[in-house]
Amino acid sequence: KQEVTQIPAALSVPEGENLVLNCSFTDSAIYNLQWFRQDPGKGLTSLLLIQSSQREQTSGRLNASLDKSSGRSTLYIAASQPGDSATYLCALNSNSGYALNFGKGTSLLVTP
Amino acid sequence: DTEVTQTPKHLVMGMTNKKSLKCEQHMGHRAMYWYKQKAKKPPELMFVYSYEKLSINESVPSRFSPECPNSSLLNLHLHALQPEDSALYLCASSQEGPLGEAFFGQGTRLTVV
Secondary structure (H helix, E strand, O other): OEEEEEEOEEEEEEOOOOOEEEEEEOOOOOOOEEEEOOOOOOEEEEEEEEEEOOEEEEEEOOOEEEEOOOOOOEEOOOOHHHHHOEEEEEEOOOEEEEOEOOOOOOOEEOOO | OOOEEEEOEEEEOOOEEEEEEEEOOOOOEEEEEEEEOOOOOOOOEEEEEOOOEEEEOOOOOEEEEEEEOOOOOEEEEEEOOOOOHHHHEEEEEOOOOOOOOOOOOEEEEEEEO
């Protein structure tokens, strides 16, 4: 059974810092990996999708990488802003292609 | 348009009530999902519809009844719920198959009293 772990569980940084969120998984037979952002009490916003054949994806200040062989993905956020404060979830599509396996998330607080 | 729309945003219901949650997308996605999320936990899959047919049911109690009237709409009918069913209910959609990006709605915050 695929297990997805996100470290750290919580992170607090001052505004302007670059930061890295980590996601690890136990089964490298994945189809894709998706990073989401969730604000308190709200739905999930898709940030980046990486297919299994890709190594990284970029969108604005966000860069996500994927290393299937080591079972790891990272989400890099450049020049963090208070508006980046949210919970970040990684999720894998790895079996039937229909059910996402989620990590427990990293709660990020960016202080002014 | 990458929007998944859920209504209502908030719902309070008694344990004897019957209510429905609604979800709509117009991205041409043929896979639609219901997830349940408790506070400070990741979403848990409840149901998957593929081409309007139920393809995955994660052993959810029968007091939750999904319905997919057409490729754009997904409903979740609720009956005789328990207080522990209070949660954020999320709808999502994706392209058919394992490579599709999933898009989520803003959720319905359900409180059972």
